[in-house]
Amino acid sequence: MTSAQDLVPKTFIRVIEYWVPSEESGVLEFGGGSFGTATRFEAASRNLCFGRGEGLPGQAWEAGHPIVLKEFEGSYFRRAVPAKAEGLTCGIALPIFKGQQLSAVVVIFCGDDAEHAGAIELWANDPAESKDMDLVDGYYGTTGDTFEFISRATSFRRGNGLPGMAWDKQTPVFLPDLGKASGFLRADGAIKVGINRGFATPCSTIDGTNYVMAFLSALATPIARRVEIWEPDVTGTQLLRSFGFSEAEGMLGESEIVAASEEASNALGRAFATGVPAVAAPMIAIPVAPEGNITAVMALYF
Structure with missing residues (x-):
């Protein structure tokens, strides 16, 4: 018998893995993750380790803030071949600090195709320079140039818009219907490219800057x-x-x-x-x- 859950289409987020620092070796070691059907990618990941600045996890560790990687091929990414085989098209690495100590680096991989729309955005605010939160970088897949242009031209004050709401609350914010959400300021542009769900979470830093990661997805490819x-x-x-x-x-x-x-x-x-x-x-x-x-x-x- 098919359950309601079985009828949910494939998700925009395909793989989540995490890496933990080793006190003995001074590198990031594989901690675990949720790989779904991406078994080849999981097999290629389990025995790896990353030093500071190495690969996507090591880059986020070195930077001390989240990093979006929009292109795997030709980059510092070490698993481009199995990622391509599994349909993974972009990734974002999130360091997690408990106090001043790094406790883990989470890496989230997404995928889309011609029939699905989704985006990852990374927003940041340096309180020493501005009261606004601006787009650092983003992956917009098949959503086209228009929505990306709108996003890059948009800034948020604390409490305004999806990134600003997560920044203000200091906890994640999920909007299941962007067309009806008064807090989403780019609703018209999102609807035009098929995006209807929004999820944003404040990110871990230790230097006083504020980062927010946002996922935007279409009905055909829900975030999760x-x-x-x-x-x-x-x-x-x-x-x-x-x-x-x-x-x-x-x-x-x-x-x-x-x-x-x-x-x-x-x-x-x-x-x-x-x-x-x-x-x-x-x-x-x-x-x-x-x-x-x-x-x-x-x-x-x-």
């Missing part, structure tokens, strides 16, 4: 099958789901409280306590840590 945002209670020992949306079920209702500790039996609690992503297939839990302070855990299901 299910997106959840979990936030700590006042004690910081438990997590509550503050938002949940499933492509198969729509908005999700209230959920159980989960414990947050390094010994927690659930991936969400471990990710919050340690600052390192955790996998409980088909879900990966990723800590959100702007300025080195973990404010939430985003759970993405594939």
